[in-house]
Amino acid sequence: MSDIITLTGIVGTEPRAVTTAEGLAITSFRLASTQRRFDKSQEKWVDGETNWYSITTFRQLATNAAVSVKKGERILVTGRLRIRDWENGSKAGTNIDIEAEALGHDLSWGTANFSRGAGSTPVESGAASTEASAAFPTEADLVATTAGEADTPF
DSSP states (O other), rough: OOOEEEEEEEEEEEEEEOOOTTOOOOEEEEEEEEEEETTTTTTTTEEEEEEEEEEEHHHHHHHHHHHHOOOOOOEEEEEEEEEEEEEEEEEEHHHHHHHEEEEEOOTSSSOOOOOOOOOSSOOHHHHHHHHHHHHHBHHHHHHHHHOOOTTTTO
16 A cells, blocks of 8 residues: 655755666755644744655656755655565664655745756756756766765664
């Protein structure tokens, strides 16, 4: 069974983009979502607990997310929910993963400019193409940079 969920929140980590040996583009990042409510007794807005989600995008959405989404930006994400427990030595926890089907900037907080790509392939022009290529390290690069992150479940 596949649960679909829509979230709003702040991108909590700089998106990490990779391309697998098979050519599959993957971009992932953490999303922080905090519910706010108005406390009448204090006459002010107060923050509730912050929920953290691991967001993963694939294929064209990953390519577009890599060049469009930055840490600290407010976004909306719709995708498939997966809850998984993890254990690494003496540490254990639960990860809430979202395989994104769609995402975009939350226009309640600002404006955005949209550029449509040609078909299902990324736009191959000028700086955008160079920037997109530079955003995707190889799988070997990812292994080299994550060797010291063994206790991170993400």
